Amino acid sequence: MEAGGRRRRVAALSAALLALSALSALALLLLSPPALRAGSALPPGLLEELRQRRRDLRRLAAGGAAAEGGLRCGDVRRAAGGAVLGSGFTKVVVRAALAGGGAVALKSVHGAGREVRQCEQRYGAPAGCRRLAAYKLLKEVTLLRRLRHPGIVQLHGQCYDSGGETEAGVTAVLELGAPLEMIQLLQTPWEERFKICLGLVELLFYLAHSPLGSIVLLDFQPRQFVMVDGNLKVTDMDDASTEELSCEEDNDCTLDFPTKSFPLRCSSAGKCEGINEKRNLFNAYRYFFTYLLPHSAPPALQPFLSDILNATGNLRYGINETLRAFEKVLHLYKSGLYLQKRPLLLKAEAYKCWPSYSHLGCLLSVHSPEEAAAICSSQPHCQSFIITQQRTWTGRPLASFQSSPTDLIPDTTAIVYIKRSASLGRRL
Template sequence: GKAHPDRMGCDSLVDMQAVEVLGSGYTKLVVRANLAGGQPVALKLVNEQGIDMSKCLEDFKDPRACRELVSYKLQKEMILMERLRHPNVIKLKGHCAGVQGGGGVEGGRAAVILEQGNPLQMIQLLQSPWEDRFRVCLDLVRLLHFLSRSPLGSVALLDFQPRQFVTVSGQLKLTDLDDASAEETACQTDADCTLQFPHRNFTLSCSARGVCEGLNEKRNIYNAYRFFFTYLLPHQAPPSLTHLVDHIMNTTGELREDINQTLEAFEHIVLLYKSGLYLDNLPPSIIRDYTVMRGMGTTGNVEYRCWPSYSLQGCVLSVHSAREAAYICNSHSQCSSFTLTGQKTWTGRLLASFRSSFGHLVADGMSEVYVKKTKVPENP
């Protein structure tokens, strides 16, 4: 019987349709598939054409034994997923020891069934609004915080690249646990505890019980800094939060703080950003320069572009309130009005669209249009 009644087994793979190969490596092949009921999943299978398999065949010339040997890596990863359950680790939906009757890529192979994610696109992220880039970094820090005190002890990700991650509905998830290691480094002196990176070396302390203090945790933090934070965090951060972002960049880049302190610094930024506390110095009167029409939208818009916008066609930005939107509109020379549509971002902030002008107002239950009052010249 199955340990988990809701777990998928081989029967759930009957009549599935493989859609595309998402990636292939030394050992594994990852396939995007739709199950018979239409549910999208990702399947990890042994890569028959992979380097591990061909090396084994060359040495032992026994396809069945080689397949079994290579599928151990898949099983190890599955056990790790089982033990390391967390919102930022890909969800294991089940497995099948040998897919029967599946023609083509799946025939007769062990398969791990996972929730389906989208590969992390660094180029796309670099062009995304700061809030989305911050979310990826925050998710990563939450994951590393968990890994530092996981059921297996402190876990290091030895192969730490954007390709190890996917996003599921905007949330970052680690999908490759192949190179996760909970091994501690034994030492006699601090000199045995050197962390080496291409452009930086750090020496950590050797603890009384003869292991390098926090080595796995520190390795993860510095890799997060060099592969993620450097590219995603500082760029276009809200001006009133830049000093806090700079602090994170300095402490992670110099390994001056542990993962608890790093997570605290991130959560502090989330709090300020969600609550709008960082807007304290905006005069409340700023909104009086605008006439508001509730339950209205606009047509015949003349858009202008701003960056980084949520829409490529016009200027759509995340704001805490109408007051912040008014402040932004005042700072854009082209802006004469903006609309709050009731659409929200992952932080619960509002999306505001700014424009130069519009043709007509139309009824739209959810929206509010704010139009800049024109200054009427006073008679002498």
Template structure:
């Protein structure tokens, strides 16, 4: 037994090393396989014989639902039916050999990328841009699930614990509580969704299924568990009317196409800075630029929410927006534009005591510019 466990540990180390190797196109060791209904995309068959196959899978934001159906024959073939084109980074096989020293016959391990569990309390303390990203990723996922190769897919458990974030990107991690395909019905009464404060009814189609039931469940749960808490608070003033529109429509009659379009419009305006057109161009007149300087970040000036716990760091589209923010805080005397950017391309702007920094430049209120000591 000790020898077998040692071999398994060695194989797990090999799996870890595989993650560092270059990714090749397509899955290794694949053989042709005949598609099986209801799978409409080509199916990959991975050879499996007296060994463990470790599948290292990267979950893309819209490729987040995995269905695996496998069986063993006398030729020891492991068949994985993947209805989504997941990226297979690599695999490692157990040691072949007799005497029972190899990995147990039929054992399969699936290794998924590591992420951070979604904690709503922590998420509420992050800047609006990051909270918007979580909601946008979720809407894109739901849009895909409404048209997956298996048909409409419903998420039956929408608690935040079902998700993780990887480098800020939302991904689905628990695939147990899903429903592929719409439920059967005889009348419209069979197609009613009941929530604590709202009920919905979708039509029973001539095919005898509740058309749009999964989509309605998904989008309303997204509204209940995510949008309500993450979207409205501290949204940029130039985007609040669009955020309000999303909040009003997703709780009522908007479908996933309309919701995705609304989110993409907000993203476009936010990245382009068009939502800042109403900012007065004179906001920068009260500032002078001091190059090769940056705030020390020692915490003497704080704001919330901030990208840094050691000071006040916010994302801005331009120096004009940073000046507008600084002018709205009585304690703010200067701001800097760093070389760091967020996922949307926004610049990080920070505030605080000035120290030398060749990569930054500081905008200081003219009344606060340090004066050289007189001789």
């Protein structure tokens, strides 16, 4: 296993990492798995689990393009103290600095995690158990390499720790994100929450039509996602599957959730039709749409959003229809068409209104000065507003609403609109 590697020591490394081209490393591991070489020493049950994971990995890696370029371990320096960004059953993620500046996330096997501990209790074979967990990370790396989408965290490379180039020491070098904070998201403006849901729908559309077939995320939960620059990205892919459930009759195809079950059809090819796509979509509905989509949406868009919630909550829509419905809402919102249906009355209280883009005042996105005027006249505290130069991701300008015209700060680039009933009684 040493032959494929290129050792490079970096002075400041807290743990010396070996540089190794990502794909050649993976190819070597697949050709000569230590699990099998050292197989006789492992309990038969563990050996069988290792074999299964290796088969799964090989199937996913087959036909994949060679990875060109990519970061090496020598390019990465674990940040002092290696701030832990998060951990799950199988993996732990720490922040690291790039030699050339910038930061990345390093993902490796979580030795103290539930997966490794449970395996150790069962088989009493620490090294074999680490390797078993490492196969999950290798599977994730393989998937990340083969799938490219803005909704999937980007893989920059992979490397091995100083313990040698065995799979147990594998580390994935990933784009740095921020773990998802649902409570925080609930307090952001509707436009940002809509963006997250739209991003998720675009991701599920990609997964349903991926080069590897329809992919299901079996462990679909908010903690498997991170935010990068306001965009949602999936990071935990080791529980993804490209297999669709096999069946003999429709009765074999029930899609079960704790609160609901959906009977599906068994196709003539002996597969439960669309089960992967449907499982993803219902999970998106129950973990994301129900919390993020409806509240404080522009009232004229609410019927469209209710329709999306109903149609995904009972799986009347597939992912294609769902994406179309989201794109329609986006179009109505961006073009301001929704305003023709009903004047907009956003809820906002005091002069820190909610949900504002700024904690310091009342900053809301608007389609036009007319919409801002409607908002201002609906708010007793509003005396004036400015359309700022700032724009949100949909291209809408941000308007700053103020309670007193005397607070005005002179600015030659901004037009200040003042309520007629306000003391000055004119528009500056």
